[in-house]
Amino acid sequence: MKNLVSRCPIEEVMQVLSGRWPTLLIYYLKVGTNRFSDLRRKNPTISHKMLALELRKLEDAGIVVRTEFDGYPLRVEYDLTPAGHKLVPLIDALGDWWESVETVTTGERGGLRVVEISATKKSASRLIL
Amino acid sequence: MKNLVSRCPIEEVMQVLSGRWPTLLIYYLKVGTNRFSDLRRKNPTISHKMLALELRKLEDAGIVVRTEFDGYPLRVEYDLTPAGHKLVPLIDALGDWWESVETVTTGERGGLRVVEISATKKSASRLIL
DNA sequence: CGGAATCCGCAATGATACTG
DNA sequence: CAGTATCATTGCGGATTCCG
Numbered sequence: 001m002k003n004l005v006s007r008c009p010i011e012e013v014m015q016v017l018s019g020r021w022p023t024l025l026i027y028y029l030k031v032g033t034n035r036f037s038d039l040r041r042k043n044p045t046i047s048h049k050m051l052a053l054e055l056r057k058l059e060d061a062g063i064v065v066r067t068e069f070d071g072y073p074l075r076v077e078y079d080l081t082p083a084g085h086k087l088v089p090l091i092d093a094l095g096d097w098w099e100s101v102e103t104v105t106t107g108e109r110g111g112l113r114v115v116e117i118s119a120t121k122k123s124a125s126r127l128i129l
Numbered sequence: 130m131k132n133l134v135s136r137c138p139i140e141e142v143m144q145v146l147s148g149r150w151p152t153l154l155i156y157y158l159k160v161g162t163n164r165f166s167d168l169r170r171k172n173p174t175i176s177h178k179m180l181a182l183e184l185r186k187l188e189d190a191g192i193v194v195r196t197e198f199d200g201y202p203l204r205v206e207y208d209l210t211p212a213g214h215k216l217v218p219l220i221d222a223l224g225d226w227w228e229s230v231e232t233v234t235t236g237e238r239g240g241l242r243v244v245e246i247s248a249t250k251k252s253a254s255r256l257i258l
Numbered sequence: 259c260g261g262a263a264t265c266c267g268c269a270a271t272g273a274t275a276c277t278g
Numbered sequence: 279c280a281g282t283a284t285c286a287t288t289g290c291g292g293a294t295t296c297c298g
Contacts, residue, residue, distance in 0.1 A: 009224035010152050017223070018147040019290095020130050023139050036260055047292050052261055062230050073259040074298075083230045090222050094146070095138035097219060101191050101212045130270095148270095165280055176272055181281060202279040203278075 016061045021046060021054045023091055029064065029080045030088045036076050063087060145190040150175060150183045152220055158193065158209045159217045165205050192216060 017023060021043070028034055028042050040051060055078060058064040063084040069075040080088070130147055146152060150172070157163055157171050169180060184207060187193040192213040198204040209217070 008153070008156065009227045010156060010220055011149065013223045013227040014146070014149070014152050017143070018149075020140065020143070020147075023143050024135070024137070027137065027139060048261085049263095049293085050291060053291090056261095068260090072298090074261085076260060083226075087223075087226060090219065090226060091139055093219050093222075094142045094216075097212075097216060098138045098142040177281085178273085178283095179271065182271095197280090201278085203281085205280060 016057060016063070017091075019054075021050065022058060025054060025058065026063065026080065026084065026087065026091060029078060030085070033077050033079050036078070039078065058084075145186060145192070146220075148183075150179065151187060154183060154187065155192065155209065155213065155216065155220060158207060159214070162206050162208050165207070168207065187213075 024043060025039060028039060034042075036051070036055075039055075040046065040048070043051070046054075055064060055066070059066050062081055065079050065081050067077045067079070069077070130144060153172060154168060157168060163171075165180070165184075168184075169175065169177070172180070175183075184193060184195070188195050191210055194208050194210050196206045196208070198206070
């Protein structure tokens, strides 16, 4: 995402929380301290580089603290800040909202019109009209 | 953003709400009906094409309804669905969180270490150490 | 081990033109 | 007016390498 187009605070948060990783990282950090390599192990598909970039972004936003320990090999721990913890229930609420939504999606399959109806995102039944 | 890496509901919402436009569009739609061209006028920097794509994404997610009127010239109206309205306070809460966060950012300027301290994102004072 | 720098492909986005 | 299609461009994000 490039520069902001407004000073709307909503747009500013989204600047930080947008993308696949920020919310996942907060999800893993909410239960406690994680080292860099912990987070890599828990997110097997994130690249070394992206993890570093995303963590720095969250740190700059005041969501995550970075603690560096002397010694070799290097050791760095990450935690949510108090502000970061305050964010968790909000993000969870978004997830809960998602699960509660009813959707109807239509498509085509073999010349037949297929309508997929789900009471929630979890349980979808399928009709062919 | 490409395909999901998990079935975490949080990641699924973010799939829809990520990016600069979704939250801004919801922001404008929360006060009432908007035509395609209304939304263009209110978001001068979004391209015609992107607006169409983002609106379709929100529609597929069950957040927005599209209503087409016959006649010429064409006329289409967009509204939040009930599910979309339920999302508004959550997004607002994210914005409120952002404004309440304290941050300390450090940098360099002309060989001097500059520390920027803000009680909230809104009011930042600047120190030179 | 944690991180920075470089290179590079691909997906996202923009510009433009065309349609009902 | 609203939307699609096509093409050009950008910039994200992955792979790799080097450093403390």
